[in-house]
Amino acid sequence: MASIEIGQPLTARGKATRARIVEAATELVRAHGVANTSLDAVLAASDTSKSQLYHYFADKDDLVLAVIxxxxxxxxxxxxxxxxxxxxxxxxxxxxxxxxxxxxxxxxxxxxxxxxxxxxxxxxxxxxxxxxxxxxxxxxxxxxxxxxxxxxxxxxxxxxxxxxxxxxxxxxxxxxxxxxxxxxxxxxxxxxxxxxxxxxxxxx
Amino acid sequence: MASIEIGQPLTARGKATRARIVEAATELVRAHGVANTSLDAVLAASDTSKSQLYHYFADKDDLVLAVIxxxxxxxxxxxxxxxxxxxxxxxxxxxxxxxxxxxxxxxxxxxxxxxxxxxxxxxxxxxxxxxxxxxxxxxxxxxxxxxxxxxxxxxxxxxxxxxxxxxxxxxxxxxxxxxxxxxxxxxxxxxxxxxxxxxxxxxx
DNA sequence: TAAAGAGTGGACTAATCAGTCCAGTCCTAG
DNA sequence: CTAGGACTGGACTGATTAGTCCACTCTTTA
CATH class of the missing domain: 1.10.357.10 (Tetracycline Repressor, domain 2)
Incomplete structure (x- = not known):
């Protein structure tokens, strides 16, 4: 049903982490565009790690859908x-x-x-x-x-x-x-x- | 005066090469955008080499100006x-x-x-x-x-x-x-x- | 309290990228 | 014909990238 099937956060902590990732990604994308926004930059801006990002999103395209x-x-x-x-x-x-x-x-x-x-x-x-x-x-x-x-x-x-x-x-x-x-x-x-x-x- | 100072071609062959590079780059950029167009792709599409590209353009940004x-x-x-x-x-x-x-x-x-x-x-x-x-x-x-x-x-x-x-x-x-x-x-x-x-x- | 699973940290890989470098070939002027 | 410069081929480098993996911590629940 939802466009993002992978890793919907189940706990409050998880929701907060996912939200922080999307928030940071959205800001970076608005400023520099999708192609010029690296996942590493998103992680740095949201103070999260690779495993967290891939816990909630299948890949970069999936994150971009959330950003949209x-x-x-x-x-x-x-x-x-x-x-x-x-x-x-x-x-x-x-x-x-x-x-x-x-x-x-x-x-x-x-x-x-x-x-x-x-x-x-x-x-x-x-x-x-x-x-x-x-x-x-x-x-x-x-x-x-x-x-x-x-x-x-x-x-x-x-x-x-x-x-x-x-x-x-x-x-x-x-x-x-x-x-x-x-x-x-x-x-x-x-x-x-x-x-x-x-x-x-x-x-x- | 010109925006591109480096390597204006002096011979007919040079002019043709430069034109082929710009032509290929323009087509690729129109189709995929600047960020998603690699120089390697431009070289392949124009049948040229790295040294040719850097002979006529200072860097990718310089090529992009020509594309514009x-x-x-x-x-x-x-x-x-x-x-x-x-x-x-x-x-x-x-x-x-x-x-x-x-x-x-x-x-x-x-x-x-x-x-x-x-x-x-x-x-x-x-x-x-x-x-x-x-x-x-x-x-x-x-x-x-x-x-x-x-x-x-x-x-x-x-x-x-x-x-x-x-x-x-x-x-x-x-x-x-x-x-x-x-x-x-x-x-x-x-x-x-x-x-x-x-x-x-x-x-x- | 103990197991289970959600959530996390970060090292690692393989690919791709822009840009460098040098040994050449081609063309032209004298 | 020959020297010099325009032009070319492609190997190489270092940085950056998306994505993988595993050991670990935290939280909930039974």
Missing amino acids: QRQTECVLATHESHLRKLHSLAGLRRWRDAVVELSRQTDCAGGCPLGSLVSELAESPRPRELLAESFARWEALLVAGFRAIQARSGTRRDCDLTELATVVLAALQGGLLLAQTTRSTRALELALDMAIDHVEAHLA | QRQTECVLATHESHLRKLHSLAGLRRWRDAVVELSRQTDCAGGCPLGSLVSELAESPRPRELLAESFARWEALLVAGFRAIQARSGTRRDCDLTELATVVLAALQGGLLLAQTTRSTRALELALDMAIDHVEAHLA
């Missing part, structure tokens, strides 16, 4: 906290500002953690599936927000909310990629503004 | 051939169709070669600069197209063509990333349609 899931929860939690209370286009623009501010705080470095994982892992079936699910959940968050806006405003135009969510996500990802390249949030701002104008035109 | 430049020329040449003859919004939509078709032909695999390089190399100063230049040239191609459309239609609304190019490029990159993840061109189509509608609204 952990990173997904982090990213979605961040956006969920902004999108949950959404009930107007003004709220959507506040979300935009928050996303831009987040990017600015890190000097546009790293781009989107999930987007980076895509370009590194999309040719491997299982990681790609997991990332596709992550983006589907992200879209669902946006769709829920759009629905709340529609409910508040009373209007209910006939349009596909999922498609709106897809293009907003595409604008976000593309904007972050260009922002990462130019080390300026300009592209991200413009892309999100376009996407939100698009939402406004089709929703209201 | 080569990949840039490939991508820009592809789009230039479509955008050069641009003089109407219908032409822009034909470019959209061509981009989508190109993605479909490879089953959405790999995404944009330049976009993938960004997420792998954007934290290294020199590669990042080179990629920023690549995107700037790409935007310039789009701006030239927009100007041609404006000239043809006679209208000349006051709007920043560079900003329009930025958001079109962002939509393209984000759309390709999501297409790569979902193995469907749907997101790419929607993102480009949104961007072109945006261009139409601000240009015409």
Whole structure:
């Protein structure tokens, strides 16, 4: 059932160790990418040993799956906290500002953690599936927000909310990629503004 | 002046060897990424030897710079051939169709070669600069197209063509990333349609 | 308290990697 | 034709990597 069959920790101590490994691996992967993150580095950062890592994970690929899931929860939690209370286009623009501010705080470095994982892992079936699910959940968050806006405003135009969510996500990802390249949030701002104008035109 | 000072080939034979190395490296990097492309693999694919590679490149990083430049020329040449003859919004939509078709032909695999390089190399100063230049040239191609459309239609609304190019490029990159993840061109189509509608609204 | 199994420490291996080195061959200029 | 430099082949090195293995400790339970 679970994607990771090997060595689910049975004790509290085991759970803590596994969590420490995933936490350290996630941070290193976000900073340097999967290929540039060695297991030795993960062990050093999490203060664990080889036998512990292989006690909980079949191999590096298996650990990477756990990293994808952990990173997904982090990213979605961040956006969920902004999108949950959404009930107007003004709220959507506040979300935009928050996303831009987040990017600015890190000097546009790293781009989107999930987007980076895509370009590194999309040719491997299982990681790609997991990332596709992550983006589907992200879209669902946006769709829920759009629905709340529609409910508040009373209007209910006939349009596909999922498609709106897809293009907003595409604008976000593309904007972050260009922002990462130019080390300026300009592209991200413009892309999100376009996407939100698009939402406004089709929703209201 | 040039970014690569070491071992510019002086003879025709030398030029051919260097070109073969860059060609093979570019193909391998596009397929597997920089970190997963070993120099030994490049040598095997280009039928050259270690001493040849280090005769023309200082180290792997230096080779990667050449790969970025080569990949840039490939991508820009592809789009230039479509955008050069641009003089109407219908032409822009034909470019959209061509981009989508190109993605479909490879089953959405790999995404944009330049976009993938960004997420792998954007934290290294020199590669990042080179990629920023690549995107700037790409935007310039789009701006030239927009100007041609404006000239043809006679209208000349006051709007920043560079900003329009930025958001079109962002939509393209984000759309390709999501297409790569979902193995469907749907997101790419929607993102480009949104961007072109945006261009139409601000240009015409 | 004693057995059983979960959890741990770290040495070890085999493969792979980037990069070095040197003995050559090929080409061209004088 | 010959010297010098461009170019080439490939063996070699040292570092790093993923993954194995076994002796050991801790914790729970009967």
